[in-house]
Amino acid sequence: MDSLNALVVIANFVVVPGLAYGSQLALGALGVTMVYSVLRFSNFAHGELMSFGAMVTVLLTWWLQAQNIGLSVLPTALIALPIAMVVTVLLALATDKLVFSYYRQKRSESVTYLIVSVGVMFTIGGLIRFIIGPADRVFTDGQRFLLKARAFKKMTGLNEGLAIKTTQGVTIIVAVIVVALIFWFLNKTKTGKSMRAYSDNEDLALLSGINPERVVMITWIITGALAALAGTLYGLDKSYKPFTYLSLLLPIFASAIVGGVGNPVGAIIGGYVIAFSELFITFAYKKVATYMLPAAWAPEGLVQLLSTDYKIAVSFVILLVVLLIRPTGLFAGKTI
C-alpha cells in the first residue's frame, strides 16, 4: 500500500504535470527545429510567435464566450485554436516576406538571421502588448478536472489523490495527434519528403527540381501552426501572460538542443527530458520518503535537490551541459 501511495504522489506531482509541460515544450521545440533545419538559424522570435498565437486564441475565446458559444466540458479555446493557428501562420509568412526573405536572397550568415530574429522578437512582442496589454489572463473554462483527487481516493481507497486537469488531458491528446500528423507529413507525403531533402542537402534538392521558396513557405506554415498550438496549450494550462513567453524560449531551445537541433524526434524527446528533469530535480521527496522508508528514518526536511524557485534554471543547466559535452544532442544530425 505504502509503495502505491508513494507512486501516486509522484504521478500526481511529477508525471502528469511533466507530461503536459513536456508536450508544450515538445511542440515549441518542434517549431524551432523546423526553422533551424530548413532556414538554418535559431529563431529567437519563436517565443513571441507562440505568445501571438495564444493571444489570438484569448481574443477569440472572449468573443465566443460573449456569444455564448462553448464546448460545455471542454475549454472554449479549442474552437478558437484553429483560427488562431491560421492567423499565426499568416504572421509567420508575413515576417518571412518582409524580413527574412531579403537575407535569404543575400545568402547572409546565420548570425545575421539570429540578430534579425531578435528584431522580429521585439516587434511581435510590442505588437502583442499593444493589442492585449501585459496583464495576466485566465481564459480556460468548461470542467476544471478530468479526474479529481477526492474521486481518485474513493475509487482506489489510497491515502493520496491523483488529479488530472482538463487542460493537461487536452494538452497531451492534442500533442499526440499533432506530432503523429507531422511525422506522417514528413515521411509519407511528397512535400514532406522534399522538405527533408532540402534540409539534408540544399544544392542537391535544388538540382532535383525542388522549389526552395515553396519549401520555406511550408516550413513557416508548420512553424506558425505549431507555435500557436504550443502557446495556446501553455496558456490554457497556466495562464496567458505575454511576459512569460520570453522565459519559455530558453527551455524550448534547451529541448531542441538536448534532442539534437534539426531532428524532430529529438525535439519531442528533448521536451519531455527537460520537463521531467525540471520537475524531478525540484520535487520535494519528503512524502515519498515517508511512505517508502521505515518510520524511524522519516526525513525532517523537504528532501529537495533544489528549491522550486530554480525550476526553469534547471533547464538552462541541462542546456549548458549538453552544449558543452555533446553539442549535437542525443540524436545527432541536422536532418528532419
Add this chain to the structure above:
Amino acid sequence: MLPQSTHLSSEKKRIYVLFGIMAVLFVIVGQVQSWNLSLAILNLCLISAIMTLGANIQWGYAGIVNFGIMGFAALGGLAGVLVSMPPVQAGWQAGGMSLLGGAVIIVLTSVLSVFVWGRIKHITHWRYWIMTAVILAGYLVMRAIVDPAVEVIESIESAKAGHIGGLNLPILVSWVVGGIFAAGAAYVIGRISLGLRSDYLAIATLGISEIVIYVLKNEDWLARGVKNVNGLPRPVPYEIDLQAEQWVINLASRLDTDVPEMSSIIVKLSYAGLFTIVLLILFWLFETALRSPWGRMMRAIRDNEVAANAMGKHVTAKHLQVFVLGSAVVGLAGAMLTTLDGQFTPASYLPLRFTFLIWIMVIVGGSGNNFGSILGGFVIWFFWIESEPLGLWLMDVLTAPLSETSALRGHLLASAAHMRLMTMGLIMLLMLRFAPQGLIPETKR
C-alpha cells in the same frame, strides 16, 4: 590619399551632426518637460553608452555573440552591495565560517572533477556517470554545510538585513570590483563556451545570464534576493544636505527655480560628471586599442578566423581576452547603475532591457565604431524613455477624429505606453535592412 581624407572628414561631419542633434534633443526635453528629466535620461544614456562600448568590443571588434550582457550587469550591481553596505556582524559570526567552508567545497569539487575528468578518459562508457556522481557528492556536502548557516543568516533582522552585508567601503570602489566580478565570471564562461558556434554561444550566454539572475533572486543571504537592498551609500551629496547650503539657495534664486529642484539637478549633474569621466577614459582606451596592432589583429580574426590562425594568432585565446574585457566594462556599468539607483533590485534585470536593448544600441549606433556605440546608447535610451510620451501624443493626434468616448480611442491611448518595444524592434529591423553598418559606420583603416 585624397579620397581617404575626404572620407574621414565626412565621417567627422557625421559625428558632429548626429551628436549635435542629440544635444538639441536633450535641450528640448529640458525646456518642454523638465531639466530634471532631461538629466535623468542623460545619466542613463551615459551608462548605456558604457555598456554598449563593452558589447561593441565583443561583437564589433571580434564578432562574438554575447547574449548574456544582463548577467554581467547584474554581477556589477551585486558588487555595489557587497562593497558598500555595512557588514552584518551577527550574520558573519553565525554563518561566515560555514559559507567559507561551502566556497572551499565548491572549489575542491571543481578541481576534483577536472582532475577526475582527465584521469578517466579511457572509461568512455561510465565517464559521464562518474562525473555526475562526483559533482553531486560535492553539491550535497556543500548543501549540508551551508544550509543551516543560510537559515541563520536569513533570520537575523530579516526585515532590514537578513544577509551578510558588505565591506562598508566607498561605493566608487564597487565600480572596479564590479568590473572584476564580471571579468571573473566571463573568464569561466568564456573558457567553457567560446568554442561553440555563434548561435549556440548566444543561447548559452543567455542561459548563463538567466542562471545568474535566478541565483541573485533566490539566495537571500547574499543580497536579500527579491527583497532588494535599499539605501546604498552615495558618492555624491544628498539633496536634503544641499538644500541647506547657502550657495544652492542663491543659485536657485538666480536661475529662477525652487531649491529642491535645484538640489536635485546638482545631484544629477554630479553623477553625470562622474559617468562622463569614466566614459571618456574607456573611450580613449578603446580607441587606442582599436588603432593599435591588437585592434588590427582583432579585426583580422573577426573577418577571417582561418587566415588569422594561419598567421599564428591564437584565435580562441584572443576571443577569451576580448570577451573578458567587454564583460568587465559591462560589469563596471552595472555597478554604476546600482550606484545611480541607490538600490539593488534583482527582479529588475530582464533580458529585453539589459541584453537585447544593448544589442539594438550596438547595431543602430554602428558595430565596430566606438563613436557609434556611444551614439547608439544615447539615441536608443533616449527613445526608449521618450517613446512613451511621444507615442501618447502621436496616438492622441491620430485618434483625434474619433469621439472622446470611443472604446477604440481609449484602448489605443492606453496601449500607447507599450509602443516602445515595437518601436525598438522596427528601428532595429529597418537599420539591419537599409543601413546594416549603423548610424556611424566602422572606419575603414
